[in-house]
Amino acid sequence: MSITKFRTIEGRSPGYLALLGALGALLLAGLGSAWYMEHNGHYVTGMSNQIVWGMPHVFAVFLIVAASGALNAASIGSVFGKLEYKPLAPLSALLAMALLAGGLAVLVLDLGRPDRLIVAMTTYNFKSIFAWNIFLYVGFLAIVAVYLWWMMERRMYRYHRIAGFVAFIWRLTLTTGTGSIFGFLVAREAYDAAVMAPLFIAMSLSFGLAIFILVLDFSCQRTHLPINHEMLQRLARLLAIFIAAVLYFTAVQHLTNLYAAEHQNVEHFILFSGNKYSQLFWIGQVLFGGFIPLLILLHPDYRATRAWVTIASVLVIIGGLCQIYVIIIGGQAYPLEMFPGKEVSSGFFDGEVSTYSATLPEFLLGLGGVALSLLILSLAVRVLPLLPQCLEPPRPAGEETPAS
Amino acid sequence: MSDTKSSTPGAVNENRRRWLQGGAAAAMITVAPGVLLWRSPAAREADQAVTSAVRWGLLIYTSRCEENCSACVDGCNQEHGLKGHGRPQTDAQWIRKITLRDPTSGHVRSLPVMCQHCEHPPCVDVCPTGASFKRADGIVLVDKHICIGCRYCMMACPYKARSFVHEELTDQKPHSPRGKGTVESCTLCVHRIDAGGIPACVEACERTGHQALVFGDLNDPDSLISTKLRELGATQIRDDLGTNPGVYYRGI
Ligand code: SF4
Numbered sequence: 001m002s003i004t005k006f007r008t009i010e011g012r013s014p015g016y017l018a019l020l021g022a023l024g025a026l027l028l029a030g031l032g033s034a035w036y037m038e039h040n041g042h043y044v045t046g047m048s049n050q051i052v053w054g055m056p057h058v059f060a061v062f063l064i065v066a067a068s069g070a071l072n073a074a075s076i077g078s079v080f081g082k083l084e085y086k087p088l089a090p091l092s093a094l095l096a097m098a099l100l101a102g103g104l105a106v107l108v109l110d111l112g113r114p115d116r117l118i119v120a121m122t123t124y125n126f127k128s129i130f131a132w133n134i135f136l137y138v139g140f141l142a143i144v145a146v147y148l149w150w151m152m153e154r155r156m157y158r159y160h161r162i163a164g165f166v167a168f169i170w171r172l173t174l175t176t177g178t179g180s181i182f183g184f185l186v187a188r189e190a191y192d193a194a195v196m197a198p199l200f201i202a203m204s205l206s207f208g209l210a211i212f213i214l215v216l217d218f219s220c221q222r223t224h225l226p227i228n229h230e231m232l233q234r235l236a237r238l239l240a241i242f243i244a245a246v247l248y249f250t251a252v253q254h255l256t257n258l259y260a261a262e263h264q265n266v267e268h269f270i271l272f273s274g275n276k277y278s279q280l281f282w283i284g285q286v287l288f289g290g291f292i293p294l295l296i297l298l299h300p301d302y303r304a305t306r307a308w309v310t311i312a313s314v315l316v317i318i319g320g321l322c323q324i325y326v327i328i329i330g331g332q333a334y335p336l337e338m339f340p341g342k343e344v345s346s347g348f349f350d351g352e353v354s355t356y357s358a359t360l361p362e363f364l365l366g367l368g369g370v371a372l373s374l375l376i377l378s379l380a381v382r383v384l385p386l387l388p389q390c391l392e393p394p395r396p397a398g399e400e401t402p403a404s
Numbered sequence: 405m406s407d408t409k410s411s412t413p414g415a416v417n418e419n420r421r422r423w424l425q426g427g428a429a430a431a432m433i434t435v436a437p438g439v440l441l442w443r444s445p446a447a448r449e450a451d452q453a454v455t456s457a458v459r460w461g462l463l464i465y466t467s468r469c470e471e472n473c474s475a476c477v478d479g480c481n482q483e484h485g486l487k488g489h490g491r492p493q494t495d496a497q498w499i500r501k502i503t504l505r506d507p508t509s510g511h512v513r514s515l516p517v518m519c520q521h522c523e524h525p526p527c528v529d530v531c532p533t534g535a536s537f538k539r540a541d542g543i544v545l546v547d548k549h550i551c552i553g554c555r556y557c558m559m560a561c562p563y564k565a566r567s568f569v570h571e572e573l574t575d576q577k578p579h580s581p582r583g584k585g586t587v588e589s590c591t592l593c594v595h596r597i598d599a600g601g602i603p604a605c606v607e608a609c610e611r612t613g614h615q616a617l618v619f620g621d622l623n624d625p626d627s628l629i630s631t632k633l634r635e636l637g638a639t640q641i642r643d644d645l646g647t648n649p650g651v652y653y654r655g656i
């Protein structure tokens with residue numbers, strides 16, 4: 001069986017070094033922010049006793065959700081046997097690990113006591129979906145690492161599909177788990193919905209693929225690897241399907257909530273009140289993150305050009321951040337309904353819509369996580385042969401490439 | 405459970421460990437109202453475990469609660485050394501006064517809300533480390549030594565009962581350990597209960613003469629709280645969520 005040849009990058013060009021420098025600086029800024037928040041206490045952030053999860057969680061959840069979706073190309077190659085995706089598999093697996101690492105770093109650094117990470121790793125409450133997620137995340141890193149190794153190691157190559165399959169199942173579970181963090185909060189009107197799990201899976205596929213397309217395109221450009229047209233089209237079509245899926249599950253999420261009487265108020269708050277959250281929802285998430293990239297990718301001319309596919313991918317990422325912001329922050333801003341039907345007031349902001357605006361350190365911490373992911377990626381392609389030498393699918397003797 | 409990195413001083417740790425394990429803290433408590441016949445049974449001995457034979461609860465008569473009285477809140481703040489920094493968004497609040505207005509009749513009620521010491525506490529279910537826990541006698545607490553400050557419990561609590569410590573603390577009370585970066589909430593004055601006393605809020609309310617708060621054992625059919633609940637009935641906030649709070653309200 002012929003195997004696609006992979007290579008490392010040389011990693012001496014000024015462009016590469018500048019990239020490392022920029023990412024390193026951003027990472028340091030993120031670490032500095034975390035230290036600042038930890039040292040002074042969280043009062044220096046925009047978070048409060050009303051909005052307990054802020055911008056760092058938006059970034060962390062985005063990265064974690066995208067991580068499992070970034071594994072797509074590898075899964076399609078290994079699990080579904082589509083040979084044309086094989087050359088992309090190692091990069092896709094690496095990206096998945098890098099994104100997860102970045103997201104987890106942000107999550108941990110935003111804890112009130114990040115120094116107690118070891119407590120979180122050793123003391124479990126097995127009833128907590130959060131504790132399960134710690135398992136899922138660590139397991140994901142381990143499984144994808146094995147998968148990557150088996151893909152790249154000649155002797156183990158024949159087993160790599162097994163690892164790929166396990167990774168595929170694992171990552172569906174992982175995203176379900178992340179979605180369930182919100183789905184299990186019965187007290188919060190905005191979250192209490194079973195559709196959160198499939199919605200998060202669709203989001204992960206879409207965001208992860210968008211990031212993957214950008215990373216692939218960028219590495220191909222920098223390494224002068226011609227990205228073939230067919231491949232681009234294929235990825236673009238796939239992204240279009242995932243965007244449509246996110247739109248579909250978003251519609252289900254809100255329509256079912258509108259139907260349930262106890263959720264109507266919060267739905268009205270998010271969708272129609274004209275506040276920051278409605279704007280982010282309709283303009284950021286639905287229009288720029290959904291319909292526009294969908295139209296671009298469905299258009300036969302635009303879909304075929306690199307520039308437009310890049311634009312569509314960037315829009316998906318921006319829309320994704322808006323979506324997670326609306327879910328996390330919007331869901332908390334709406335007051336808890338403790339006394340349905342009564343007008344409520346107190347010195348502790350009961351009955352009031354909470355306000356939140358992210359401070360610079362929170363942004364920098366989030367961006368630091370992104371920088372960490374990209375730094376891991378950039379360093380790994382320097383030392384490990386992960387980038388394909390050509391994007392043509394490997395052709396086993398006597399076997400036709402399956403039609404896509 | 406010991407954590408050398410903890411910011412709380414050793415004495416506090418020791419004390420904390422005692423009440424976490426259900427040890428008596430009688431020696432430290434000098435509160436003796438004495439006049440309250442329905443008050444809790446005598447203090448447990450140090451080697452006596454907390455038992456599920458009792459379930460501590462509160463009954464709140466909202467009709468007796470004055471709108472502009474905050475004696476319970478002040479009593480709590482004083483007892484636990486909760487001091488604001490003039491930043492209401494981030495300052496800790498274990499008990500707060502809520503004003504309810506019925507939009508149709510215009511009827512207004514005022515009532516204190518604190519941790520409801522749920523029988524099925526969502527905060528405990530979601531806590532990844534088990535720092536949030538429920539004692540056998542129904543009191544829900546946070547173990548400050550293993551709380552990592554993830555705030556998931558605050559997301560899960562239907563009653564907004566918890567606060568995150570947003571900044572450095574000074575002058576902590578030895579019987580009420582706290583720590584920057586961890587989450588806390590009403591302890592039902594577990595240190596007083598273990599010594600045979602009653603919560604500070606209840607005592608403060610009694611002092612005003614309003615008598616709006618009754619503390620007692622929900623499991624004891626002869627306790628005042630059980631008798632009154634049986635006679636008069638009362639509501640639990642959001643009883644539709646199935647948390648079965650230990651705090652009951654009359655008149656809402
Ligand atoms: S009121 Fe909130 S903090 Fe208290 S036990 Fe119930 S869920 Fe936990």
Ligand code: SF4
Pocket residue numbers: 530531532533534535536546550551552553554555556557558586587
């Ligand atoms: S903040 Fe502390 S008590 Fe609350 S869920 Fe997290 S670890 Fe548990």
